[in-house]
Amino acid sequence: MKKTYYLFNPGRLSRKDNTLKFTPIDENKKEGKPRYLPVNQVSSLFIFGSLDANSALYNFLAKNQITAHFFDYYEHYTGSFMPKDYLLAGKVMVNQTLYYHHSSKRMNIAQSILHGGVNNMLRNLKYYLNRDKPVDKYIQQIQIYQRDMDSAANPQQLMGIEGNIRQVYYGAFDEIVNNHSMAGRSKQPPLNIVNALMSFGNMMCYTLCLDALYHTQLNPTISFLHEPGTRRYSLALDLAEIFKPLLIDRLIFSLLNKGQIQQKHFEQKIGGCFLNPKGKEIFIQAFDKKVKETIKHNALNKSVSYKHLVKLECYKLSRHIMGIDPYKPFKAWW
Amino acid sequence: MIQITALHVHYLHICHRKLWLFSNGIGMEHTSDAVADGTLLHDTAYAHRTKRYVELDIPGGKIDYYDPANKVIHETKRSGKMEQAQQAQIKFYLYQLHELGIVASASLDYPEERKSDKIIWLDSDHKLVDSWISQVHQIAIAEISPPKREQRFCQSCAYYDFCWSVDLTS
Numbered sequence A: 001m002k003k004t005y006y007l008f009n010p011g012r013l014s015r016k017d018n019t020l021k022f023t024p025i026d027e028n029k030k031e032g033k034p035r036y037l038p039v040n041q042v043s044s045l046f047i048f049g050s051l052d053a054n055s056a057l058y059n060f061l062a063k064n065q066i067t068a069h070f071f072d073y074y075e076h077y078t079g080s081f082m083p084k085d086y087l088l089a090g091k092v093m094v095n096q097t098l099y100y101h102h103s104s105k106r107m108n109i110a111q112s113i114l115h116g117g118v119n120n121m122l123r124n125l126k127y128y129l130n131r132d133k134p135v136d137k138y139i140q141q142i143q144i145y146q147r148d149m150d151s152a153a154n155p156q157q158l159m160g161i162e163g164n165i166r167q168v169y170y171g172a173f174d175e176i177v178n179n180h181s182m183a184g185r186s187k188q189p190p191l192n193i194v195n196a197l198m199s200f201g202n203m204m205c206y207t208l209c210l211d212a213l214y215h216t217q218l219n220p221t222i223s224f225l226h227e228p229g230t231r232r233y234s235l236a237l238d239l240a241e242i243f244k245p246l247l248i249d250r251l252i253f254s255l256l257n258k259g260q261i262q263q264k265h266f267e268q269k270i271g272g273c274f275l276n277p278k279g280k281e282i283f284i285q286a287f288d289k290k291v292k293e294t295i296k297h298n299a300l301n302k303s304v305s306y307k308h309l310v311k312l313e314c315y316k317l318s319r320h321i322m323g324i325d326p327y328k329p330f331k332a333w334w
Numbered sequence B: 001m002i003q004i005t006a007l008h009v010h011y012l013h014i015c016h017r018k019l020w021l022f023s024n025g026i027g028m029e030h031t032s033d034a035v036a037d038g039t040l041l042h043d044t045a046y047a048h049r050t051k052r053y054v055e056l057d058i059p060g061g062k063i064d065y066y067d068p069a070n071k072v073i074h075e076t077k078r079s080g081k082m083e084q085a086q087q088a089q090i091k092f093y094l095y096q097l098h099e100l101g102i103v104a105s106a107s108l109d110y111p112e113e114r115k116s117d118k119i120i121w122l123d124s125d126h127k128l129v130d131s132w133i134s135q136v137h138q139i140a141i142a143e144i145s146p147p148k149r150e151q152r153f154c155q156s157c158a159y160y161d162f163c164w165s166v167d168l169t170s
């Protein structure tokens, strides 16, 4: 099983035979004891600390199809090193574009994706309803909006409905999360700790989806629900729509309600609230554990990790645009 | 027109969906362990006999172990019976050599069982392989993918997760 590695500390990454060698370097430029990662056990690198690396290292990563994702000090995703597409398939690209251009074909996929996402949000709320949280009125309101989704005329309208649903959904966070208020969604900058976690988590989910897409023939810039973006991989945003409730929101609820993440793991800066290094570490550890969790996949008749579920979603989209099977979004049932 | 290789012929005999996906460049991320295993076998099994063999470049591929003195293609296999797909693949090699004016035969060796199977070139094979080639072409250019096989045939296929990640609601 290949693994994702998260690098928090500053240091140097280099090639040593068939391993990646990470040498930590402290503030006084003093080198620490190096760690070695066998290259065939690495699927991707998430790089949060400052990293020294040369082109030989990147060539080595490329040869082994290892992606590297970079984040700045304020936890923004800044970019990725994605080795040249090794799974290019012209026919998939042509069909993906075709499905994007054909308005009813595009809407059909966009609606499916959003239904998946909304279903997974509702799943979260129902879970807490069963644990006596007063979230029934949020559920009902979301279900009313959900009915409008099928009559939306275009993706813009659909995104409008999505916005309404999210507003209600985030309203329910204040019922679910003990001791912390979200007070609505704030980004750029996030204004409180729930929002800080959400921003950080969503970015992790986006990157996870982007990483999955890289290992398929799908082009990450041609999307269906979100407008194909400039400056972002919008198909990763589409996929994240489905998985955010499952991977991120559940994580936030449990980290906060169990007190694993607390006020002391945040700092106020540039007018917003951000995870501090310790907080990031706790979150990422929990995130990594989450994506490795497995469920029994009935159709495949084996257990698959949440991370692999994202990949399967890419396969399903590929099959859809290749005219093999109609796309049905992943809907959590637990 | 695509360049048809022995792998196309192999897949033609395994699963038409697989052939279609492969021909359209839809490859999968991981090579299966079985493939890695096979490579290992090649590398070690007959290390002491390699001098007899040359690597032979053929259109769209290469034959790893060719014995030019006796005009025999050698393939190694771990165990079990030879599948029809493998047999077809070897016939295709013989066909390619035939096109180059070489009438060769093939030997499938099972080093662990210390035995081997022989495959010879028959005159009728020419028509047979020609028909495979036109079938490969037809499948490769089809707009829509052929249907899946029965799931039990798919367990060891690299496309398993691709083909079978259907509805999973319990």
Ligand code: SF4
Residues within 6 Å of the ligand: B014, B015, B016, B017, B018, B019, B147, B148, B149, B153, B154, B157, B158, B159, B160, B161, B163, B164
């Ligand atoms: S999984 Fe089955 S149906 Fe799909 S390509 Fe492989 S053998 Fe064919």
